[in-house]
Amino acid sequence: MPIYQYDCAGCQKQVEVFFRTVAKASEATGTKCPECGSKKLTRVVSRIARGRSTSEAIDSIDLQQELGRLEGGDEKAFSKWARRMGEQYDGELGTDFSDLASRADAGLDPSERADPNFALSSRLSRAKERLSTED
Numbered sequence: 001m002p003i004y005q006y007d008c009a010g011c012q013k014q015v016e017v018f019f020r021t022v023a024k025a026s027e028a029t030g031t032k033c034p035e036c037g038s039k040k041l042t043r044v045v046s047r048i049a050r051g052r053s054t055s056e057a058i059d060s061i062d063l064q065q066e067l068g069r070l071e072g073g074d075e076k077a078f079s080k081w082a083r084r085m086g087e088q089y090d091g092e093l094g095t096d097f098s099d100l101a102s103r104a105d106a107g108l109d110p111s112e113r114a115d116p117n118f119a120l121s122s123r124l125s126r127a128k129e130r131l132s133t134e135d
């Protein structure tokens with residue numbers, strides 16, 4: 001059961017709000033402070049919420065689109081994207097986006113790896129599984 005922490009501007013407390021499902025939590029609008037009923041809540045990124053948000057962020061990665069850019073010869077765009085992903089995820093998830101970016105920058109074809117598409121997506125899904133079992 002997802003629990004999100006919020007800072008409440010109404011009562012200045014840090015409160016926890018429970019949601020029945022992750023989907024409910026991400027849809028949640030008009031969430032009220034359980035202490036004072038105020039709707040002025042700001043989500044606090046706690047350890048739990050961080051894991052969630054990382055996993056949500058991974059969901060939103062459009063790998064096909066980015067690899068499509070690479071195939072289309074737009075290596076600059078790809079390396080920029082990969083570098084950004086590396087800064088965000090390499091440490092946390094053990095991915096090697098930074099390495100891919102360096103290869104693209106050096107004019108090497110990152111796709112010369114056996115199957116970069118498979119490697120990247122399988123690594124992302126493994127990372128997701130790991131995150132979802134940390135609850």
Ligand SMILES: [Zn+2]
Nearest residue numbers: 008011033036
């Ligand atoms: Zn409150």
